[in-house]
Structure formats: C-alpha cells, structure tokens
Amino acid sequence: MAKVDGKPTDGLNTAQVAEMLKGPKGTQVHVTIVREGYEQPIEVDITRDEISQKSVDDAFLIRPNVAYIHINKFNENTNDELVDALRKVGEKNLQGLVLDLRGNPGGLLQEAVEVSDHFLEKSQLIVYHSGRHSQEKRYYATHGDDGNEYPIVVLINRMTASAAEIVTGALQDHDRALVIGEPSFGKGLVQTVYQLSEHTGLALTTAHYYTPSGRLIQRQYENVSLYDYYYHPELTKPTHAEVRLTDGGREVYGGGGITPDIVYADPKMNPAQELLVQHSAFFNFSKYYLGIHKSIPQDFEVTDAVLDEFKQFLAKEKISFSNLDMTANLDFVKNRIRVQLVDSIYGEIEADRISIANDPLVQKSLDSMPQAKELMAKAKRYIASKTQR
Numbered sequence: 415m416a417k418v419d420g421k422p423t424d425g426l427n428t429a430q431v432a433e434m435l436k437g438p439k440g441t442q443v444h445v446t447i448v449r450e451g452y453e454q455p456i457e458v459d460i461t462r463d464e465i466s467q468k469s470v471d472d473a474f475l476i477r478p479n480v481a482y483i484h485i486n487k488f489n490e491n492t493n494d495e496l497v498d499a500l501r502k503v504g505e506k507n508l509q510g511l512v513l514d515l516r517g518n519p520g521g522l523l524q525e526a527v528e529v530s531d532h533f534l535e536k537s538q539l540i541v542y543h544s545g546r547h548s549q550e551k552r553y554y555a556t557h558g559d560d561g562n563e564y565p566i567v568v569l570i571n572r573m574t575a576s577a578a579e580i581v582t583g584a585l586q587d588h589d590r591a592l593v594i595g596e597p598s599f600g601k602g603l604v605q606t607v608y609q610l611s612e613h614t615g616l617a618l619t620t621a622h623y624y625t626p627s628g629r630l631i632q633r634q635y636e637n638v639s640l641y642d643y644y645y646h647p648e649l650t651k652p653t654h655a656e657v658r659l660t661d662g663g664r665e666v667y668g669g670g671g672i673t674p675d676i677v678y679a680d681p682k683m684n685p686a687q688e689l690l691v692q693h694s695a696f697f698n699f700s701k702y703y704l705g706i707h708k709s710i711p712q713d714f715e716v717t718d719a720v721l722d723e724f725k726q727f728l729a730k731e732k733i734s735f736s737n738l739d740m741t742a743n744l745d746f747v748k749n750r751i752r753v754q755l756v757d758s759i760y761g762e763i764e765a766d767r768i769s770i771a772n773d774p775l776v777q778k779s780l781d782s783m784p785q786a787k788e789l790m791a792k793a794k795r796y797i798a799s800k801t802q803r
Contacts, residue, residue, distance in 0.1 A: 416455060417446035437462050449705065469521075473499035474767060477780065480510040482770060485529070488521030488577040493528035500532075508564040510783040512776060516569050516595065520576020523553075530584040531555040533566060533591070538626070540584045543604045545621030565786035566591035567779040570672060571680075572647055575599035582672045583625030589662040589793035592786035593674045594779055599647060600633025600671030627658035629668025647671075662793030678778055686739040687746055699727050700754040710755050712764070716748040724751060 415423055418434040426434075435443055439462055447456040469485055469492040476482040481503040485492060500508075520526075523541075530540045536558030544550040568582050568591045579598050585591035602623035607615045623631045635643050642649050656669040667673045683691065690696065703723060704710075721740070724747070728735050740747065749772050757765035770776055 415445060416448045419444050420446075435460075435462075439463055449701070468495055470495035470499045472763065472766060472770070473503055475503055476512065476771060476776070477510075479504075479507055480512070480780065480783065481505075481508055482512045482514065482776065484514040484770075485578070486518055488518070488525040488529070490522060490525065492521070492525040493532070496529055496532065505562060505564075508562070510564055510780075510786070511566045512569065512779045513566055513591070514569045514776075515574050515578040515582060516571040516775075517573045518575070518578035519573065520578050520580075520601065523577060523580070526577035526580040527553045530581050531557050533559055533562075533585060534588055535559060538584075538588055541580045541623055541625065543621040543623050545604065548604070548606075548621040563790065565783050565790060567782055567786050568593045569775055569779060570595040570598045570674060572596045573599060574672070575601040579631050579672050580623060580625075583629060583631060586666060586672065586675070587626040587629070587658075587660050589660050589664065589789050592676070592782055592789055593672065594676045594678050594782060595674050595775060596677065596679055597647075597673050598671035600631060602631025625658075625666075625668065625672075627660060627666060627668075629656065629658050629666060629672075631668070631671065633670040660793070662789065662796045676778070676782065678775060680773075680775055683746075684743070686735065686743055689733070690735065690747070690750070693731070693733050695728065695731070695733055696750045696754040698731070699724055699751065700758045702727050703755065704758060710759055712756070712760055714752060714755060716751050720751065721747070 415431060417423060418431065421434065423431050423434070435445075437443060441462050442459050443462060445458045445460055447458065449456060469487045469489050471484055471486050473481065473483045481500075483496070483499050483503075485496070527540050534540065534555040536555055538555045540553045540555060542550060542552040566585065568585055570578070570582055570593060574582065574595075575598065579600070579602065582591075582593055582598065586593050603619045604621035604623060605617045606620045607617050609615050625631065633643075633647065638649060656667060657665050658668060660666055703720070706723075725735075725740070749768070753765045753768050756768060
C-alpha cells in the first residue's frame, strides 16, 4: 500500500497505516497499491464498515453431509452464531460434525452451557461448580438436541481452556463426541468479584468447575511458576489417579484439563520447511507469481510448471532448497503455494478452508467419524442395559 487518500505510507508500520484507514462507518477511503508486475499503481476505493469478530468464524461442509465448525471463543453471541452456522450447513441432513475448539481460550459460562445444550439430550448435566464455602450449582440441558444424533468429533489442543473445556468435557462424559488432539489447558476456576473502595474489586477464587462425571477441570498450579503454568503445562499434566466413567462406562481422567480419547499432536515442521517459512518464501513467491500471471482460477492446482517457477524463484532469492528437499516436502510445498495464492486472490476464508481440508488432525477426525458414531451407540446400549436390571 503506497498511499492512503493520497498520503504516502513510506516508512510507516502496520499500526500507523491501519490508523490512516480508519474512519466513520459508510465513508470511503482511497487506497493506492503498488504491486509487482504492474507498471501502474492500482487505485481502489474502499467503503469503511465494522470489522465483525465472530466467535464461530468458519462453518462449511468439508465432505458431503459432514460439517466443519470452528469456535474461537465464547462471547455473548456464540450460541446464536452456532445455530446460524448449523442452519447454513443443513443440520437436519448431517451425518457428522467436526467441532474445532483448538486455541479457544474460553469465555462466558452461559454460552458454553447453551452450546453444550444444543448437542445433548434434555435434562443431561452439563457442568457444575463447587467450593469449600460455595454452594454447589448445576447446569442442565434445558432444550436438548431436537433429535439430532449425528456423530461429533471435537478437536482440542493445549490452548483449549475454560468454557471450551466445559463443552468438551460435557460431550465426552455423555459419549456424545469423540475427542481428539492434545490434553487441554486445565482452567476451571470460579471467581467471585468483591467490591472494594475507590471503584476497585477483588477477584477471589471460590469454587472449581467439574464435568458431569465429576472430573476436576482445573490443572494443579501449586509449587509451579507462573511462566511454567502458562507455557509448560506438561509439567502439571494429570496422572490417571482421578478416574471417572462416561455414560457408556468408559474411563476418563480428571484433575488437569480434558484428556482426549485419541491423543494426536499436530506434526512439527522439519528444518527444510522452517527455512522456507522463515524466509517468507511462499508469501514472496505469490507476489512474484501474480506479478507475471496476474490471476489464478479458484480451483487452482500447483502443477510441475508452477513448481519449476518456485524453484527458479528460490534460486533468485538465494534460498538453499535442493531437489531432494523438494521431493521430501512436495505435499507441504504444493499446499503452501496454493494457500498463499488463493489467499491473495480470493481471500482468507477460501485459503483457510484449503488449509483445514489438508490439516492432519482434521483428516484424522474425518477418518474417526465411524468411531464417534459407535461411541454413541454403545452408550445407549449400556444405559439401556442398566435400566433393565
């Protein structure tokens, strides 16, 4: 971006340019863009609007009748957004749902309760909290799942926390979902704010959150530094001493977040892949490629010809990446090139969906959908057998 309303942006950082772009909703700002491969600057008029920050930031059919939904936090609109998302993907016809809660730090308890309510049967316990001097309070599903019994796989990682753990724990304890990923963060404290003088308050921990089976969500934090508590949760991960049973009689473990049914960590990049990322090779190549070709079709695929251009670009930039490296990392390279080019032309949402479709954990969840379906069936049989005794 070379100019905003005719004012040069040379030497300005991203925050300073963003400030120049801001203005009242509905007004216009004129932007001048200089792009590689274009002889003349590109002139664009943009109408200012509010930037929505939805908590349900993506929902689409990743396979026929199988939906993917990502919830990034729990705010005051999360359940309404979830209802809209499920309507959009055709909930009545679903044969599976991947509910991605990775990186979700939590948020409002009531929204977590309502989201859980949507997938559970009416009157099932969702969560409860209890403390030494705090009266126990229980939260139940009041509306229920309206007969929707499609299998669910929930994805979590070490940064899934608080309200996101409440949802995950409820669905896991009732055998409503198969949980895949890394053990979650373990944040299950209830804090009561006591008003003090001078418009101040004291937030005091008064209770703990527990899953329906009685698992403590909170991770142990005594005798651990604040740094290790946040950045090295593996130092305080639970042992399997606190064992509880799901509705279907499966063992689950408490005392430190939610332990997945299938532990599966995202694969880490190897040194060759890290080299390309550190040099912003894919972003810079997208500018170089589009400077020559101007555009790409929405169903763009990375051909051998595109790879040859990428190799030439790396040589030009003096980035050492051998033919052997290319062969060993071919899928990674092709996917990153495609994502970056689609992002440049068709936007972040389309690019993210390509990344999601190629995400190893998402692929694992799709392959595990029959297991999630069997989980529900076993729980129903188990409950029925106990009722008949």
